[in-house]
Amino acid sequence: MEIDRALCRFAHDGRVALGMIVDGQLYDLSAIDAGRYGSLAVWLQYAAGRERQAIDELLSLAGSISPLGSVSEMPHGQGGLRFCKPIDSQEVWAFGVTYEMSREARMRESEEPTIYGRVYQADRPEVFFKATPHRVVGPGEAVAIRGDSNWDVPEPELAFLVTPAFGIVGYTIGNDMSSRDIEGQNPLYLPQAKVYDRCCALGPFIRLATDFDPLALGVSCAIERDGAVVFAGETSTSRLHRSLDEMAACLKRCNSVPAGAFVLTGTGIVPPDDFTLAPDDVVRITIEGLGELCNPVVRLVV
Secondary structure (H helix, E strand, C coil), X not given: CCCCCEEEEEEECCEEEEEEEECCEEEECCCCCHHHHCCHHHHHXXXXXXXXXXXXXXXXXXXXXXXXXXXXXXXXXXXXXXXXXXXXXXXXXXXXXXXXXXXXXXHHHCCCCHHHHHHHHCCCCEEEEEECHHHEECCCCCEEECCCCCCEECCEEEEEXXXXXXXXXXXXXXXXXXXXXXXXXXXHHHHHHHCCCCCEEEEEEEEECCCCCCCCCEEEEEEEECCEEEEEEEEEHHHCCCCHHHHHHHHHCCCCCCCCEEEECXXXXXXXXXXCCCCCCEEEEEECCCEEEEEEEEECCC
């Protein structure tokens, strides 16, 4: 797919910079105006409360500056360019039980199943803190399974990005790694099942929120082991039970995100109950219009 109208963070000449992709070409935003585009956090603060105007300003730059090169070269490191994780100083939050498939899986794993059935229909959704930036990995970097868990799965999810004013400015792919046995023992163990080093992957880029319907996208996940696919599943973001605006409004209640935040919207793909990830597996998540997020798996030492 040709990437268009997207933000990214990329490495070039020993530095990490904020970039924009238009018609498959990469533009170095950080080199234009550090006060406005010096980092993703800086731009999100600038865009807060004027999100649509800020996006239009970004896209207008493509006609006035020269690109660094083609994005098609970046996955292979050609031209000295490569994608980095799209997060710099943002928090990551996550919503759960937003697909019927997720509700059913969580009810099966839990010793307190009725709470998941209730939250699916409740006015107040399940929302939890997922990761700080140092716990997030990007394309090609390893996600992790906990050393004290025996039932671990990826959770392929649409993620959206909000400014400090909670306006949605873009979308990317997320992997909300989860230790199902830990959460299943007791819902109070959710932070341990969800928050640890390398517990989240994001990327490869952020599709800007313009002329793009995030709720009509095919989502697929394949897990490879020893060169063979051992699990494959698919869903559509049209099956989300809650709207993205509802999620953003919920996150805003009595809360602040000074550098902006990535928001994971829940998963509609759940491997069978007898499946667990293993070290050296490879997780490939694809979402229409957002590319592919591919990560190997490692096990952490307790």
